Structures are given as structure tokens and as C-alpha cells.
Amino acid sequence: QLTSNFYNSSCPNVLSIIKTAVNSAIATESRMGASLLRLHFHDCFVNGCDASVLLDDTSSFTGEKTANPNSGSIRGFDVIDTIKTQVESSCAGIVSCADILAVAAKDSVVKLGGPSWTVLLGRRDSTTASLSTANSDIPAPTLNLSSLISSFSNKGFNSREMVALSGSHTIGQARCTTFRDRLYNETDINATFATSLKSNCPQSGSDNDISPLDTTSPATFDNIYYKNLRIQKGLLHSDQQLSSGGSTDSIVNTYSSNSATFFTDFANAMVKMGNLSPLTGTNGQIRKNCRKTN
Numbered sequence: 001q002l003t004s005n006f007y008n009s010s011c012p013n014v015l016s017i018i019k020t021a022v023n024s025a026i027a028t029e030s031r032m033g034a035s036l037l038r039l040h041f042h043d044c045f046v047n048g049c050d051a052s053v054l055l056d057d058t059s060s061f062t063g064e065k066t067a068n069p070n071s072g073s074i075r076g077f078d079v080i081d082t083i084k085t086q087v088e089s090s091c092a093g094i095v096s097c098a099d100i101l102a103v104a105a106k107d108s109v110v111k112l113g114g115p116s117w118t119v120l121l122g123r124r125d126s127t128t129a130s131l132s133t134a135n136s137d138i139p140a141p142t143l144n145l146s147s148l149i150s151s152f153s154n155k156g157f158n159s160r161e162m163v164a165l166s167g168s169h170t171i172g173q174a175r176c177t178t179f180r181d182r183l184y185n186e187t188d189i190n191a192t193f194a195t196s197l198k199s200n201c202p203q204s205g206s207d208n209d210i211s212p213l214d215t216t217s218p219a220t221f222d223n224i225y226y227k228n229l230r231i232q233k234g235l236l237h238s239d240q241q242l243s244s245g246g247s248t249d250s251i252v253n254t255y256s257s258n259s260a261t262f263f264t265d266f267a268n269a270m271v272k273m274g275n276l277s278p279l280t281g282t283n284g285q286i287r288k289n290c291r292k293t294n
């Protein structure tokens, strides 16, 4: 029951405020577009798109920021705070943090050259967060293909949608700790690619040095991620699993040779992800500050 015109009369400037702020953050640092896209994903996969990921720890619950997939990893909170402050001064108490995340993710993809889609609006914000659900429901980079497929099917996505959403890794960076095992222990990796990554990710130490998820164009939302998978240049174990002799090889091949098909499927899957169990009506609240409940 989300609608595209939800704020048309209550906050007519909200979409332009968000777009301007996202574009300016990306102009300062292109990676921020990737970070904002990932925030929306990590929000939606944990009890739906309710901005739970934005809550700091409190005395009554431990937030999601310290969950394994998030700790030392997710970023972009300052940009969301800046947007929220601007939106509050234009229309106080109207726009949810969950909707800001959904629009910021779309604007980020568009700014980096990817497809656009109509973001449905009207989500409300949670009054709690779940560290344990973040740990269980956000897929880990160590997963094999069948576990990736079940992780997404638990949220209602088929394997084609899972492969399309994974195309988000056409932008952004990952820490050495998330792909070190692949560099040193796996065989379905291009040898030259592995050698060049090892210098910035030695076998012991420097867990936090980062490398691009798409070695070719990490700041452009394109289909090169899939072309790289076909030549064993996926950075994460989970990335390469999509094109390593299993049931999703043919989808990777389709997206690698047809960027329009990837863009259409990605946009549709993002709308679907944004619809994951939102709080609506009188459920939840419109937070004044995205980091804490009212």
C-alpha cells in the first residue's frame, strides 16, 4: 500500500532535497553512492524496510550497527543525517527515515549511471532493531550458490532476482577480510587478478584495506561486474559463485551481454526489495532523528 505520490501535498520538495544532497555527497566521494545503496539493502533484509539499520544502540536494545555484516563496514549515516535535517526543516515530522533510504538508494544508482525507477513511499520507522536478525538474514560473502539462493528466497526473491540485485557490486569496495580466503585458497579466480589483489591484502594483517568489487569500473553502475564474473574476476566468493558452473551461469551471461536487460531486472527487483514488509498507517513512527526513536 505504498504509493509514489505519498508526500506530494505534505512535503512536495522532499524528492528534490534528497536528490540534491545525494548528488553532492557523491560529487565529494563517488563511493558514497555504493554505501547508500547498501544501507537500504541492509535495512530491508532485516524485518523489512523500516530504517532499523540507522538506530544506534540504546539501553533497551542493541542496534544492528554492530552486527557482523555491518560492523566496521556500513557507512553513509552522516549523509542520511544531513538529508533528514534538511527535510525536517522543510516539513517537520512528515517523512520517514526508511523512505529517505529508499529514495537515496535510487538517486545513488542514477547518479552513477544506472537505471531509474519510481520509488514507492509511505514507509514508517521502527521503534526497535534486531542484531540477531541482521546476523542471520543478511547474506555472508562465504555463502555458496545454494545458500545464496535460499537466503534470497526467504525474502521472496527468485534466483534471477538474486543475480540482478547482486549486480549492485558493480559499484563500491570491500575489505580484505571479506575476500582473503578466496585470494589464497580458491581456484576459480583469475591468476593475474589474484596476484594484483594480494599486494593490498596480505595473508596476515591489514583486514581493513579495501579493493573494488568491480575491478574495472567501481564508480559506474554498469554490467561490467557480470563480464568480470565470466572471466573469474569476482572479488567475493559469493560473487564468483554466481558464475562457477551452476544454475545461475546463464543469467550472468545474459546480463553480461545485455545491459538493458540487467537494468530493467535490477530496477524491478529494487522496487520489490523496497516493498519488504514496510510499516504503514499508524504502525511505527516518523522519527525526528534517524539514529533514535522518538
Ligand code: HEM
Pocket (backbone or CB within 6 Å): 031, 033, 034, 035, 036, 037, 038, 041, 072, 073, 074, 075, 139, 140, 141, 142, 143, 148, 165, 166, 168, 169, 171, 172, 173, 174, 175, 176, 178, 213, 236, 238
Ligand atoms: C548476494 C549476496 C550479497 C553478499 C554476500 C554481499 C556481501 C557484501 C560484502 C562482504 C561487501 C563488502 C563489505 C565490507 O568489506 O565491509 C559488500 C559490499 C557492498 N554490497 Fe553487497 N552483498 C550481497 C548483496 C548485495 C545487494 C543485494 C546489494 C544492494 C541491493 C549490495 C550492495 C553492496 C554495495 C553497494 C557494496 C559496496 C559498499 C561500499 O562501498 O560502501 N550487496 N557486499
Ligand SMILES: [Ca+2]
Pocket (backbone or CB within 6 Å): 170, 171, 214, 216, 217, 218, 219, 220, 221, 222, 223, 224, 225
Ligand atoms: Ca561498474
